[in-house]
Amino acid sequence: MYINDHYAFPVSEEVMIQFGIFKDSELDQNQINQIKAADDVSKLYNKAINFISYQTRSKKEVRDKLKSFSDNLEAIDKAVEQLEQINLLNDEHYADTYLKGVVEQQNKGPMAVSRYLKQKGIADESINIAIENNYPEEAVLRNGENQAKKVFAHNQRFPFNKRIQKTKTSLYRKGYSFDDIDTIISEMNFQGDAEQQDELLNKEGNKVWHKYRNYDDAKQRQKSKQSLYRKGFDLDDIDQFLDTKEN
Numbered sequence: 001m002y003i004n005d006h007y008a009f010p011v012s013e014e015v016m017i018q019f020g021i022f023k024d025s026e027l028d029q030n031q032i033n034q035i036k037a038a039d040d041v042s043k044l045y046n047k048a049i050n051f052i053s054y055q056t057r058s059k060k061e062v063r064d065k066l067k068s069f070s071d072n073l074e075a076i077d078k079a080v081e082q083l084e085q086i087n088l089l090n091d092e093h094y095a096d097t098y099l100k101g102v103v104e105q106q107n108k109g110p111m112a113v114s115r116y117l118k119q120k121g122i123a124d125e126s127i128n129i130a131i132e133n134n135y136p137e138e139a140v141l142r143n144g145e146n147q148a149k150k151v152f153a154h155n156q157r158f159p160f161n162k163r164i165q166k167t168k169t170s171l172y173r174k175g176y177s178f179d180d181i182d183t184i185i186s187e188m189n190f191q192g193d194a195e196q197q198d199e200l201l202n203k204e205g206n207k208v209w210h211k212y213r214n215y216d217d218a219k220q221r222q223k224s225k226q227s228l229y230r231k232g233f234d235l236d237d238i239d240q241f242l243d244t245k246e247n
Contacts, residue, residue, distance in 0.1 A: 040072055044079040052083070058094045059084070060121025091122050095130035103135055106143040110135060112175025144176050144184040152190055159200060160192030162232025201233055205241045217246065 044066050051057060051065050059080055066076045083089040095117055102108045108116075110131055117127045151170040155163045164185065171181045208227040212220045221242050228238045 037075065040070070040075040041078045041082070044070060044072075044075055045082055048079055048083055049088075052088060056094050056097050057089070058091055058120040058122060059089050062089060063121075092126050092130070094120070095122050095126050096134055099130050099134035103139050103143070106146050107174070109144060109171065109175030109177070109180065110140060111177060115175070140176070140180055141184060141187070144171055144180055145188055147171060147174060148184050148188055152188075156196070157200075159204075159232035159234075160190075160197055161234060163192070164190060165232060197233075197237070201228070201237055201241055204228060204231060204233070205238075205245075209242075209245050221246065 047069055048062050048066060051062060057065075062080055062083070063076060066079060067073075070076060080089060087093075098117065099113060102113055113131060113135065114127050117130070118124075122130075148167050148171060151167045152163055155166045158166065167190075168181050168185065171184065172178070176184070205224070205228060208224045209220070211227075212223045215223060224242060224245075225235075225238050228241075229235060
């Protein structure tokens with residue numbers, strides 16, 4: 001923008017068209033201020049368009065990104081509002097899209113979904129509606145069962161009870177509720193390999209029995225039993241093993 005043949009400030013072509021600016025136009029200070037304000041919004045709008053062109057974004061993500069370019073909060077709000085008006089920013093759509101991906105990828109429970117969407121600035125009501133519409137209980141349990149199966153198989157070197165504990169812990173970290181976890185574990189009806197468990201108990205049992213060899217018999221049994229129980233072995237199985245060591 002040139003004023004009195006001197007360069008004054010930059011203005012985008014779309015803003016010039018918006019204000020009907022052409023050569024030799026006469027502008028007062030109020031008009032100049034309006035043009036500058038509109039150009040600030042226009043620049044931020046274009047920055048936002050570029051940002052959301054790569055993937056779906058929430059309003060909070062866009063606002064945070066625009067704040068890295070400008071501290072003009074009013075201009076940022078107007079740019080975001082313009083994007084909302086043409087439905088390029090829609091938090092409800094963002095939540096729905098994210099939920100559909102979660103259900104397809106089978107890698108998160110509802111609580112993890114809720115935490116993630118809250119971080120993205122999605123309102124609680126929108127989160128609840130998105131979960132209700134896109135993540136029914138049967139899908140939650142199905143995804144949880146798939147996750148549980150993988151974790152249980154991965155931890156086969158541990159005692160059965162420890163494998164169950166690790167599976168439950170993993171499901172909780174992935175965002176499944178305690179009620180859902182109990183249902184998932186019950187439905188899966190996991191079974192341990194008896195022969196493998198015996199071998200594992202003998203191996204670990206001999207280690208701890210040797211570790212506490214300098215204690216008297218009662219103390220050695222007590223400490224060995226406590227150690228094996230902490231490792232996840234069944235108490236009855238532990239007692240049977242310790243009986244063999246004392247005979």
